[in-house]
Amino acid sequence: MARPFNFSAGPATIAPEVLTLAASEMLDWHGSGMGVMEMSHRGKEFISIYEQAQADLRELLAIPKNFHILFMQGGGLAENAIVPLNLSRSGTVDFVLTGSWSQKSLKEARKYCNVNIAASSEADGHTTLPAPAAWQLSADASYVHICSNETIHGVEFHELPDLQALGSKAPLVVDFSSQVASRPVDWSRVGLAFGGAQKNIGPAGLTLVVVREDLLGHALPACPSAFDYRIVAENQSMFNTPPTFAIYMAGLIFQWLKQQGGVAAMEARNIAKARLLYDAIDSSQFYVNRVAKNCRSRMNVPFFLRDESRNEAFLAGAREHGLLQLKGHKSVGGMRASLYNAMPLEGVQALVAYMQEFEKKS
Numbered sequence: 618m619a620r621p622f623n624f625s626a627g628p629a630t631i632a633p634e635v636l637t638l639a640a641s642e643m644l645d646w647h648g649s650g651m652g653v654m655e656m657s658h659r660g661k662e663f664i665s666i667y668e669q670a671q672a673d674l675r676e677l678l679a680i681p682k683n684f685h686i687l688f689m690q691g692g693g694l695a696e697n698a699i700v701p702l703n704l705s706r707s708g709t710v711d712f713v714l715t716g717s718w719s720q721k722s723l724k725e726a727r728k729y730c731n732v733n734i735a736a737s738s739e740a741d742g743h744t745t746l747p748a749p750a751a752w753q754l755s756a757d758a759s760y761v762h763i764c765s766n767e768t769i770h771g772v773e774f775h776e777l778p779d780l781q782a783l784g785s786k787a788p789l790v791v792d793f794s795s796q797v798a799s800r801p802v803d804w805s806r807v808g809l810a811f812g813g814a815q816k817n818i819g820p821a822g823l824t825l826v827v828v829r830e831d832l833l834g835h836a837l838p839a840c841p842s843a844f845d846y847r848i849v850a851e852n853q854s855m856f857n858t859p860p861t862f863a864i865y866m867a868g869l870i871f872q873w874l875k876q877q878g879g880v881a882a883m884e885a886r887n888i889a890k891a892r893l894l895y896d897a898i899d900s901s902q903f904y905v906n907r908v909a910k911n912c913r914s915r916m917n918v919p920f921f922l923r924d925e926s927r928n929e930a931f932l933a934g935a936r937e938h939g940l941l942q943l944k945g946h947k948s949v950g951g952m953r954a955s956l957y958n959a960m961p962l963e964g965v966q967a968l969v970a971y972m973q974e975f976e977k978k979s
């Protein structure tokens with residue numbers, strides 16, 4: 618029987634080819650007589666897995682040489698503390714508040730430094746993005762934080778801000794947890810980007826940090842050694858035992874992405890998938906998405922039934938049709954379909970067909 622389509626926001630669907638390959642290697646990785654979970658992280662087998670994953674990610678995202686790729690732990694939420702612990706030298710940081718995730722990040726950063734909210738879309742319920750030209754950036758900010766895709770509100774930056782052009786010398790910090798690998802990144806505008814792996818690049822437990830060389834070595838004295846970017850970089854992400862199996866899985870997904878044609882090819886598919894779903898929502902009187910069209914997320918599509926009393930029936934019918942985990946986040950309600958790289962176009966077609974069928978029946 619065909620697998621259902623899983624629209625979870627994270628941990629999220631993984632390509633079946635990748636899961637099948639991992640299963641086939643579970644007991645014996647490449648004739649080593651060991652499964653990946655059983656290997657020393659310092660042995661030649663695991664080192665080869667780690668180096669391949671690093672090289673493949675660098676190629677996929679076209680990460681320049683002057684950026685380090687760090688495989689860390691603690692997820693996006695831990696980075697909300699680890700970033701200010703490493704980068705808030707001046708004592709002031711700028712935040713652009715665009716939804717739940719940037720809100721969480723700034724709340725955590727306040728433990729370590731002064732947070733200036735340079736712009737906010739709170740007044741319109743986070744359905745728009747504040748235009749960069751209007752951001753009130755501080756003169757002395759150590760960095761400017763944005764969340765490039767708000768997983769809960771379904772709002773996405775389709776272009777990263779050019780801070781230099783806005784008169785700021787601060788590096789841009791990007792939480793790209795739910796956007797990473799869905800499209801190319803303009804690294805010339807980025808100082809540091811971080812993301813949990815469980816949205817688009819593998820299982821939970823691995824946190825990706827891509828950080829520009831000059832931002833290492835400025836950690837506050839209170840920063841734990843295991844979270845000091847300089848120490849992590851100097852130890853090739855093995856200052857402590859890294860999440861070996863999660864790195865291996867991410868590596869398989871990087872290989873899969875390369876076979877799919879890389880990140881530019883994924884972007885084209887992601888555009889097509891998102892368009893199909895938004896068009897279906899917009900052309901119906903039954904469903905609605907309230908996010909402004911120029912900043913709608915390709916990855917996470919929140920939508921509502923105009924008659925919310927039909928929510929449970931919609932979800933139950935979806936499950937029967939093999940369409941899983943469509944319930945919206947508890948803070949916004951309604952539905953949410955996450956369309957990460959591993960969600961095929963067929964999954965979105967099946968969802969749209971079901972939505973139309975449900976509307977007709979109602």
Ligand SMILES: *Cc1c(COP(=O)(O)O)cnc(C)c1O
Nearest residue numbers: 692693694695718768794795813
């Ligand atoms: C999921 C998510 C996080 C949280 O990641 P954890 O791994 O649960 O800590 C942070 N930021 C964004 C944008 C997310 O989507």
